[in-house]
Amino acid sequence: xxxxxxxxxxxxxxxxxxxxxxxxxxxxxxxxxxxxxxxxxxxxxxxxxxxxxxxxxxxxxxxxxxxxxxxxxxxxxxxxxxxxxxxxxxxxxxxxxxxxxxxxxxxxxxxxxxxxxxxxxxxxxxxxxxxxxxxxxxxxxxxxxxxxxxxxxxxxxxxxxxxxxxxxxxxxxxxxxxxxxxxxxxxxxxxxxxxxxxxxxxxxxxxxxxxxxxxxxxxxxxxxxxxxxxxxxxxxxxxxxxxxxxxxxxxxxxxxxxxxxxxxx
Numbered sequence: 001x002x003x004x005x006x007x008x009x010x011x012x013x014x015x016x017x018x019x020x021x022x023x024x025x026x027x028x029x030x031x032x033x034x035x036x037x038x039x040x041x042x043x044x045x046x047x048x049x050x051x052x053x054x055x056x057x058x059x060x061x062x063x064x065x066x067x068x069x070x071x072x073x074x075x076x077x078x079x080x081x082x083x084x085x086x087x088x089x090x091x092x093x094x095x096x097x098x099x100x101x102x103x104x105x106x107x108x109x110x111x112x113x114x115x116x117x118x119x120x121x122x123x124x125x126x127x128x129x130x131x132x133x134x135x136x137x138x139x140x141x142x143x144x145x146x147x148x149x150x151x152x153x154x155x156x157x158x159x160x161x162x163x164x165x166x167x168x169x170x171x172x173x174x175x176x177x178x179x180x181x182x183x184x185x186x187x188x189x190x191x192x193x194x195x196x197x198x199x200x201x202x203x204x205x206x207x208x209x210x211x212x213x214x215x216x217x218x219x220x221x222x223x224x225x226x227x228x229x230x231x232x233x234x235x236x237x238x239x240x241x242x243x244x245x246x247x248x249x250x251x252x253x254x255x256x257x258x259x260x261x262x263x264x265x
Contacts, residue, residue: 019062019069026055027077033070034219035063038077045083046076048136050095053114056140060117070227071219072121074144075128075212082137084158085111108169111136115143116169119238122231124222128211129195129204134158139168142177145234147204148214149195155203157183161190177202228259 019035021028027038037059039046063069076082089095102109108116115136118125127144135158141147149155159166166187174183178201186193186201198204208214223230232255 019059019066021055021059023051023055025049025052026059028059031216033068034073034216035069035071036073036075038075039082040077042078042080044086045132046078046080046137047083047086048114048140049086049089050098050110053110056114057110057117060121063121063123067227069121069123070223071123072118072125073128073212073215073219074118074125074140076130076137078131079150080131081127081129081133081153082140083132084135084137087162111167112169114168115139116172118143118145119173119234122234123227124219124230124234126215126218128215129153129155130211134192135162135166136168139166139170139173142170142173142203143168145237146206146218148206148208148211148218149198149204150211151195151207151209153195153198154192155195155198156190156192157186158190158192160188174203 019028021037025039025041027040029036029038037056039048039052041047041049041052063072090099102111124146125144127141127147129141129147129149130153131150133141133149133153133155135156138155138157157166157170178186182201185191193201195204195207199207206214206218225233
């Protein structure tokens with residue numbers, strides 16, 4: 001595998017083979033207990049294929065049960081996050097039966113799961129955005145807990161320009177981030193916005209000219225609390241807009257208190 005590593009990252013086979021990617025277009029590397037996932041398709045501006053979405057899901061499922069994992073960072077190679085879905089693959093008649101099946105099958109589909117599954121990983125997940133972050137790339141970034149963008153980033157919920165709607169879980173991932181009218185404007189116009197505009201709207205968390213360094217610093221800040229508490233806070237966040245949020249708050253707090261009592265006894 002041709003692995004592009006940032007400074008200090010090591011081959012995943014040396015640190016945890018089970019979280020090593022099985023395809024070249026998705027690469028994994030470790031920095032301590034932090035897993036870095038790199039979208040690696042520079043010839044297509046990191047456009048996401050069906051296979052790549054499936055691999056992201058597979059890695060997230062493994063990460064959900066990795067007790068050594070401290071955080072996950074998702075980024076793109078060559079200073080580009082992702083220019084969106086692979087439109088050639090999407091429009092290829094050979095892929096039509098599979099794509100249609102994914103659209104009509106009960107429950108969550110491949111496209112939605114690839115973006116939303118990161119909410120289920122019990123550690124902070126950060127999207128590091130540079131260059132294009134369009135369409136499916138934008139929806140993948142929204143599926144992360146935090147988004148750090150370079151000032152030169154070019155962001156867009158771009159599906160309407162292709163005659164499509166954003167359907168990869170955005171109705172859930174943007175809850176609480178951006179006013180409804182502003183979201184509707186971005187979706188209808190497919191407007192391309194800067195990192196600063198995205199920050200003002202609430203779509204991203206932070207703008208930094210050193211995105212990888214900012215991600216590392218944020219992870220250090222977020223992981224000062226016990227892992228069980230961080231995981232519980234992620235679960236609480238996922239329920240904030242559901243009717244069961246208050247009950248979840250009480251039950252989760254009880255479990256954490258019992259854990260503390262046991263540790264102190």
